[in-house]
Amino acid sequence: MIRTLPNSPAYTLGFKFYVILYFSFLFAPLLVTCILAFNDSQFPALPWKGFTLDWFFANEPDRVGIFHDQINLTSIWVSARVAFFVTILSTLVGTCGAFLFEQEEFRFKQALYFLMITPLVIPGVILGISILIFSNTLGVFFEESLGLDVRLFGPGFWLVVLGQFSFISTLVTLIVSARLKKFDRTLEEAALNLGANRFEVIWHITLKFLSPAIISGAAIAFLMSFENFNTTLFLVGPEATLPINLYLQVRDGSTPVINAISFLLIVCTSTVAVINLTLSRKQR
Amino acid sequence: MRLPRNHPIPWTLVCFLTPVILWLFLLIVLPHIDLLLMSLRREDATGATSWSIANYLLFFKEPIYWLTFVRTAIYSIIVTFLTFVIALPVAFYITKVAAFRFQGFLTMLLLLPFWVSELVRVYGWMILLRESGIVNHFLLRFGILERPVEMLYNDATMVMGLVYTSMLFMVIPLISVLENLDDSLIEAAYDLGGTMWSIVFRIIIPHAVPGIVAGSIVVFMLTLGNYLTPxxxxxxxxxxxxxxxxxxxxxxxxxxxxxxxxxxxxxLSSLVVWAGLKLSGQKLSRVMK
Structure with missing residues (x-):
């Protein structure tokens, strides 16, 4: 059954085979996508027609590589900007949340904690439509009562940022809380005894201790935002983010340019993920 | 709230509470109340709105709507169950069978695909399975098929894709509960003559219930709310x-x-989350850790 018990060869071999099968299942679609980004063919399919970097660098009438594909480049830039603001906002608010739930005492703390968790169990599509409806209600209200036409309330860049922020903050709160739980509070008491005020203690001592978790939370927030689809789908305006833009292309047929973008995404996210995992392992 | 005169205002509490309250009320509570209010209104031909439950009545009157609803719920349950059945042996292998030095590596390998956008993963499956896809290419070449078969756009492929997409959220909680399972329990059962199945059903699964509940809730919720993969x-x-x-x-x-x-x-999604927690006697805040 387990390491310490005698196992029949059939059991060990069978189990190994199952696990190998499982990992092939996990990686097959990603590997195939990456390999076909380098196939010298007009379609992302076999047969193999030779190695090429055209889908990255070419700029010919029948072949436009990703680095010359204005629509896709624009959407990458939109996604990067969205992810930047989501990361800043959710890291700030998530860290506040961690301090609030770990170090402060107040009435209805349990209820508020429950409320803070809920975004994780609300389907992303529902988050998207309810934020869309609410901002529309606010927009109508401001227009009718104050005569202001506030662009901010329509679908578009800032609504996407807010929609993603609404659930990514929960993740950051949980990540930072997990580290704050391990914090030795006598360090704070010592600093207070030595004449620091509460804010100085937080700034010089607690935040220093939390910084690995905050960085890791920010990295996760950036990735989650960069690839979010469900919530964004309903809030997006004329500026499509990368996943929305890719979805529209995949739905209507595909070119190896999509493979090239996927390849870049896989390489970048894996790098960030591996760095993040290695760092968080070292922490422990 | 009136504070006594000599009681200082708790500035840190105010600083931490304000952003969190703004976030949760402006982006979670109020939008969902608005969603409910919106669903209880109806617009007539002139554009005037009035309170009505007609939207809900239409849902029950039109079979296409409630059938889709029931279908989605049933398929989500199937996906959750399949994900569990596939993930349990993998989690068990990594925590109890694989050599210690491979554990970290295997866990990292397990996590990697899920950092990549869901869209890229689904796209990978499309390239593999479509009529001109990789799988068909090899099946034709080896003479297993006479002509290519369209493997996309059917329920089996959709279920497979959903299982694939949500796998991580089942494996990780299972790994973390099985890590805490004391090996000596399994050894004792083995010494006392327990068979593999009795060990699985009477020791491993009962011990893993918290992980199973946590994984199932997240997988069910994500599957129910998935748009891209279906x-x-x-x-x-x-x-x-x-x-x-x-x-x-x-x-x-x-x-x-x-x-x-x-x-x-x-x-529906809240009911299932609630039922899952009630049945296993757990709290949401503990499950989500």
């Missing part, structure tokens, strides 16, 4: 309920009807 792998026949919501919002521009659908989906 839409791209299931095609036009996928009949997933999120597509009905999308159609009402974007295609028909009937926000009232769409809100009613959205609210029903939210109720």
């Amino acid at each position: 839409n791209l792998l299931g095609g036009k026949n996928s009949l997933w309920f999120t597509e009905q919501i999308y159609n009402q919002f974007i295609a028909s521009f009937n926000w009232n009807q769409g809100s009613a659908f959205g609210f029903l989906l939210l109720v």
Whole structure:
């Protein structure tokens, strides 16, 4: 059954085979996508027609590589900007949340904690439509009562940022809380005894201790935002983010340019993920 | 709240509480109340709105709507169950069977694909399975098939895609509960003559219940609310309920009807989360750790 018990060869071999099968299942679609980004063919399919970097660098009438594909480049830039603001906002608010739930005492703390968790169990599509409806209600209200036409309330860049922020903050709160739980509070008491005020203690001592978790939370927030689809789908305006833009292309047929973008995404996210995992392992 | 005169204002509490309250009330509580209100209104031909439960009545009157709803729920349960059955041996292998030095590496390998956008993963499956895809290419070459078969756009592929997409959220909680399972329990059972199946059903699974509940809740919720995978792998026949919501919002521009659908989906997902927690006697805040 387990390491310490005698196992029949059939059991060990069978189990190994199952696990190998499982990992092939996990990686097959990603590997195939990456390999076909380098196939010298007009379609992302076999047969193999030779190695090429055209889908990255070419700029010919029948072949436009990703680095010359204005629509896709624009959407990458939109996604990067969205992810930047989501990361800043959710890291700030998530860290506040961690301090609030770990170090402060107040009435209805349990209820508020429950409320803070809920975004994780609300389907992303529902988050998207309810934020869309609410901002529309606010927009109508401001227009009718104050005569202001506030662009901010329509679908578009800032609504996407807010929609993603609404659930990514929960993740950051949980990540930072997990580290704050391990914090030795006598360090704070010592600093207070030595004449620091509460804010100085937080700034010089607690935040220093939390910084690995905050960085890791920010990295996760950036990735989650960069690839979010469900919530964004309903809030997006004329500026499509990368996943929305890719979805529209995949739905209507595909070119190896999509493979090239996927390849870049896989390489970048894996790098960030591996760095993040290695760092968080070292922490422990 | 009136504070006694000599009681200082708790500035740190105020600083931490304000952003969190703003976030939760402006982006979670109020929008969902608005969703409910929106679903209870109806626009007539002149554009005037009035209170009505017509949106919900229409849901029950039109078989296409409630059938899609039931279908989505049943498929989500199937997906959750399949994910569990596939993930349990993997989690067990990594925590109890694999050599210690491979554990960290295997866990990292397990996590990697899920950092990549869901869209890229689904796209990978499309390249593999479509009529001109890789799988067909090899089946033809080895003479197993005479002509290519379209493997996309059916329920089996859709379920497979959904299982694939949500796998991580089952494996990770299972790994973390099995890490805490004392090996000596299994050794004792083995010494006392327990068979493999009795060990699985009477020791491993009962011990893993917290992880199973946590994983199942997240997988069910994500599957129920998934739009991308059913839409791209299931095609036009996928009949997933999120597509009905999308159609009402974007295609028909009937926000009232769409809100009613959205609210029903939210109720279903909350009910299942609640039932899962009640059945296993756990708290949401502990499960989500």
